[in-house]
Amino acid sequence: MSTERCPYCHDDIPNSEFSAHVREHEQLREDGQQNDYVTLPPEERSTQSLTDVPQVYVHTKCGTATGMPEEIIQSYLQNPYLYLADSTHCTGCERQVPNRECEWTETGENLQDYTDRLRREKPEFRPGIFTRLLAFVFTGNWVK
Ligand SMILES: [Zn+2]
Ligand SMILES: [Zn+2]
Structure with a gap:
């Protein structure tokens, strides 16, 4: 199974789940701040x-x-x-x-x-x- 590393939590995520997974991180909180930011x-x-x-x-x-x-x-x-x-x-x-x-x-x-x-x-x-x-x-x- 091929995976891609998530730029937010840095876990290896299966390719089939990758975009849904990243979208979750990118959802805006009520105060307009993203849940997470891309980090190294x-x-x-x-x-x-x-x-x-x-x-x-x-x-x-x-x-x-x-x-x-x-x-x-x-x-x-x-x-x-x-x-x-x-x-x-x-x-x-x-x-x-x-x-x-x-x-x-x-x-x-x-x-x-x-x-x-x-x-x-x-x-x-x-x-x-x-x-x-x-x-x-x-x-x-x-x-x-
Ligand atoms: Zn992640
Ligand atoms: Zn201000």
């Missing part, structure tokens, strides 16, 4: 200590602070190109908002500047033009 498999995530890594951001338009889940931080520290939409969930607005409108409470740095900086440090993860075009079609965000 645990063994591929960054093992860097999060002590000096910012983890709480404020959406400057509404002033609400939201915590970034650790497994997401460890995933984008490893691959800063994993989340190409350049938007993040705001618990105040209950929807995805542009990184550009958010600031880390710990450092005051803009989330988009932060993301761009991480990406500059790891150019080897920059996806090819085709992936970036696809991301643009789906999210309206052009990743340089």
Whole structure:
């Protein structure tokens, strides 16, 4: 039986059940946040200590602070190109908002500047033009 690894829970799922399984993860909760986000498999995530890594951001338009889940931080520290939409969930607005409108409470740095900086440090993860075009079609965000 052939299986595919789920990008959410990282279990091996039989191909015949794969799309139904993934749909379940992608169902929106009542607050507009997905049940789960795509992350890197645990063994591929960054093992860097999060002590000096910012983890709480404020959406400057509404002033609400939201915590970034650790497994997401460890995933984008490893691959800063994993989340190409350049938007993040705001618990105040209950929807995805542009990184550009958010600031880390710990450092005051803009989330988009932060993301761009991480990406500059790891150019080897920059996806090819085709992936970036696809991301643009789906999210309206052009990743340089
Ligand atoms: Zn799964
Ligand atoms: Zn907000």
